[in-house]
Amino acid sequence: MEIAPGVYLLRVPLPVSHLDYLNCYLVEGKNGWLMVDTGWYTQQSFQALQNGLRDLGLDFSDIATIVVTHVHPDHFGLAGRIKQVSPHTRLLAHKWEWALIESRYIRFGELQQQMGGLLRRHGVPEPKLPAMQAASLPVIEFVSITMPDEPLYGGETICTGRYELEVIWTPGHSSGHICLYEPTHGLLFSGDHILPGITPNVSYHVQSGDNPLGDFLYSLQKLRNLPADHILPAHEHVFSGLSRRISEILEHHERRKEEILSLIHREPGAAYDVSSRTTWDIPDLSWDEFPPQLQRIAITETIAHLEYMRWEGRVRRIQHEGLILYGAA
Template sequence: MTEIIPGIHWIKLPMLDDDAGLDFVNVYVILGDNGYLLVDSGWNTDASFAALKNGMAEIGADVEDITQILVTHVHPDHYGMAGRIKKLSGASLAMHHIEKEFIEPRYVSMDVLLNQIDQLLLSNGVPPKMIASLSQATVGLQQYVVVTYPDITLHDGEIITTGLFNFKVIWTPGHSSGHICLYEPERKIMLCGDHILPTITPNVSVHPQAIENPLGRYFDSLNELKHLDVELALPGHEKPFTDFGKRIDKILQHHEQRNGEIMKALGDKPATSFQIAQKVPWGLKNSWSSLPDFHKRMAILETLAHLEMMSAKGQVDRLPGDDIMLFRQASPPR
């Protein structure tokens, strides 16, 4: 546990073993005049629960003293343990209203969503024989999630208060369609979930649950945050950081560069996301074929997010018709 400023505590909870690259998920415990606000909840594992309990003990409190839980989005590393904590403490749970709609298809009756993902991959050129392994890549994670529904659904601009701290809810679609950040203007603090991480670029992909043109929306929400006065950013992974505006610029640059790489990989013949994704360097040392299935799937759907963004800007055309989606470079205006 680290006390970031008086009343705001940072606790690192372990990720699952196979979360390559991410060592922990951050939760923040914020003092109120009636118990604590917990922002994000970690995976529901015994190790994660023990780490939260230890952190709370260092603060001089217990898990039962949490009276409000807020999740930035319903990815399992942020939402997984919320139900367990809620049951123990009687805390209320808040999230953006769009995220609420994802709980049932993601964690309760998954068949529809899995089928939609299969269709999405097929229509983007993935060979049918690869579909089973790519779409099974995330099955099995449900055991680390306690399904629970929010008591409070949030909208952009609303205020979450602990009595001592007032946070403005900022809707930041992109990484997830109902992702929110929390801004404390008096202390100039931003709790940014997975929207902005200090060194990793958050995954922004097309997904059956994604908003239209998710990468374009992600750019818009980054540009919106850039103008806020932020001295300290508290992210969902890695470490708190101070160069908030610069970090936003870097993330924007990264995606612009990737747009260029995807344009190059597209070349002058129509191609599918699947074909293009294999030609993008992705900063990899090893070949495409050595990538784990889950990463291949992410790369294909991230490529699609870039293509959708460039298509919205008129740089890429989507060829009409057909079951398989083909893209080509837009012809230069005459």
Template sequence: MKTRRRPYSDQRPTDLGGGVWSVPVPIPGNPLGYTLVYAVESPGGIVLIDAGWNHEDAWTALRDGLATVGVNVSDLRGVVVTHYHPDHAGLAGRVREESGGWIAMHQADADLVRLYRELAGDDGRHLQVEMMRKAGAGADAEAMVTADRPIPPAQPDVELQDHDLIDLPGRPLRAIWTPGHTPGHLCLHLEDTDRMFTGDHVLPGITPHIGIYPYDRSDTDPLTDYLASLDRLSVYTTTEALPAHEWTFPDVATRAAEIHQHHEQKLITLEALLTPTPHTIWQIAEKMTWNRPWPDLTPIQRGLAAGEAAAHLRTLESRGKAHRHPNAHFSTTP
């Protein structure tokens, strides 16, 4: 079944067949509109794939949407979180409180949840502002002093590794580690029906955010990781994708290859923007093409754009196409 993206107001819980349902859960104030939460039935109970944003409207939509397809939150066996971002993990803790079930997440993202819970409040805000200042953000950095920050998600009970089987008795639901969007992003392959819950890793009409935080890190290369994760899905040529946003689609492998090519072209375009004169990450981000003109982006959106610029610059650096200078300036390779 293929379901095209519609406004949240037009979305309804859907029986996708094979013991799988989708429930749209709103993301307040976000242009994505909603997260598609999936419920997977097994002889041992029902498991959710993701849970949605931690907001009362989202909770009502999740609870009532599940009830529409005959599922009571209190009866859930657990929640597998594809990655720690708030539109996926935000309500997992509340589901656990209501059901007594478990929360599962890849170990790398579980480590980040621990870190963010430690940095909740002013400490985390201070680090974000300093990161933006060092990148040359100017007034945009100051705007982050009063910006809202999402509540950190709940710490998971189960920390998954690549190839682990999820606790879903009678149905083989396997974790596939696909780092890039986050260090611990997981796709989940429901092997008995050859379906894959792709989270944000592979989406049908858009591409996920790939960024580096802090921007000046040189010990990680998330875009290179992401491209390798896309290539890993090349064998899933007959597998139906059930993504966390937009709509379901056939042939995971073809879409993964398209996204890989998109980023390769973006790297070529970025390399052409570099000059022998070193520029800050913020200055380079201003030159790049985004879905709206740079002046129309909010400070938060500019911060995300700079993170994506940093990730692409890091990959160019690892390929010998860009040169890093002190204080996170970049130029063409001498």
């Protein structure tokens, strides 16, 4: 699908995710193409990419550069596999994502332990801990690991010879998440930062920094006045109306903050208890029916909102017998 002259969208299926596919974008260049995000590491995804390239008269060796918006498996998973068949392809990612590759996909034992400790302090009952702590492990098989060739920090321009794309650092969903902006056609490659229908998960965890939701909301504000006519997200569909979508996402988090605040209004609670009483957009499942992975996301998202309100001075954090409780300030 051609989005703009020389800019194509390839849909890469995501077999085991609640999202149907990843949008991989290809941008034409003079000496090779640019690929934005790759898809999971599965044979089916690899084949889908290969077929999409073939339809354009290309193969992997025509990809000069891969930029990953962040290193979650659906964006980064195939990067190593592509580099196996096309060793000269350069991989670029924000410097803060580099450390995540090592700790999440190579030496993940330590991170898991730290995550277990964090979940325990935030009230997760002991019997639920092992499953929740290990909930992110299965995704490791969907990543073919490679290290980036060059770091990005934000503010650079990536030239393909035909297009110039500006790197914008947008932490929040991941600490080194980036977007790419192409001014001539007003294209914003938004990764998972801005999606047309869903909001990305923004979680507090051991690698998120102190106030990930604050980072995320600030990163949204930063893009608000960008003259972008076409938003090219990593999931769902290409859309327009950047400022309106940003307002909707900001309102979503305002509502969630208010709901969470109302739950700790009478008495302080641990994030686990607060999230079990929060309304989640997951139809037909009660809290106890959520799989461990979903409960974990819900809890860490709740902490992100609580910590944000703590920075605002609306919530206080209380240490109580090894537990962290939050109460209204």
